[in-house]
Amino acid sequence: MNVVIIGCGIVGAAIAYELSQVKGVTITVLDKQPPAQASTGAALGVLMGIISHKIKGNAWRLRSTSIQRYESLIPELEAITNRNIPFNRQGILSLCPEGEDLDGWQKLQEIRHSQGWQLEIWDKAKLQKICPQVDDPKIIGAVYSPQDRQLDPTALTLALVEASQHNGVTFKFGVEVLGMTQAPKREWDSSIETTYGKITADWFIISAGLGSSPLTAQLNQKVDIRPVLGQALQLSLGHSLGNPNFQPVITGNDVHIVPIGNGDYWVGATVEFPENSDEIPPDEELLESVKQQAIGFCPELAKATILLTWTGLRPRPEGRPAPIIEKLSGFNNILLATGHYRNGVLLAPATACKIREMIISNDPQTTE
Secondary structure (H helix, E strand, O other), rough: OOEEEEOOOOOHOOOOOOHOOOOEEEEEEEEEEOOOHHHHOOOOOOOOOOOOOOOHHHHHHHHHHHHEEEHHHHHHHHHHHHOOOEEEEOOEEEEEEOOOOOOHHHHHHHHHHHHHHOOEEHHHHHHHHHHHOOOOEEEEEEEOOOOOEEEEEEHHHHHHHHHHHHOOOEEOOOOOOEEOOOOHHOOOOOOEOOEEEEEEEEEEEEEHHHHHHHHHHOOOOOEEEEEEEEEEEEOOOOOOOOOOOOEEEEEEOEEEEEEEOOOOOEOOOOOOOOOOOHHHHHHHHHHHHHHHHHHHHHHHHHOOEEEEEEEEEEEEEOOOOOOEEEEOOOOOOOEEEOOOOOOOHHHHHHHHHHHHHHHHOOOOOOOO
């Protein structure tokens, strides 16, 4: 069985690796860019699973599956590739401002406990003792999620590509899909035209983020995915905030302070929607606001220097929940794994598992 994956961000790479472990499957991955570009290359890699307020249904299943899978996936990939994948196992600390609904957090804590996960609610004294770098009079405490994680999305994607190649997957970068056309009577002819030539397969998986819309439009089944801009920056302090042996991700009011080692921190990200078109000029004032909020939480960051700033576009489905993991309407062998919006890194392993199950359940010749 031949499978073609279009798009090699973290989702496409995760699918390739997951499918590479299924016997009888030949996999080709196409992308017009090198791997881990677009939204993957801009992401902060904060895996907010247990600390999210999703508690049931598909949204929670995807999160819990991914958080569990990452614990085995990272060492697995490091062993195959001999690469180091930065993976912060020190959890996520969510700051609680004045007026925060602590009852809601306590209910979530009880639910997570019943599901086998941990959440801790810290008062201000405990927060200041463990994380003295947080010095904001408006913060009354924090919720600590020791089992949530953060990772480097680019390093992970490159490791997924290398491990997939080790398992026999073919990657073709710099290849653009020119045509996905519909044969008469809506019968799919199981081939696509590319700048590399015509490619035939049994299954096509579209995991191209914002590129998924024009691809599906060629089949008269356009999946409407719109860009949402994010800006972030890397600050260099030269030393760790607080206790150098305890460096969780700190988040408050949707602003993340992400330790990446050597006294450097990623800070972000803005959420900027297009107004009249898909063009979104970065708003410098919004980025400055994010930086100032981070300094408000951890005043020592005011001494840091800015090493770089960057932007990325997140793929957000219009008029429906993210992500989209399903068959393309009208086609039995085209699967969508796209539109993850702000959770592509978090949900990549679970998305890959779901796509694998969809293919195996439809093809009795494949085996685990």
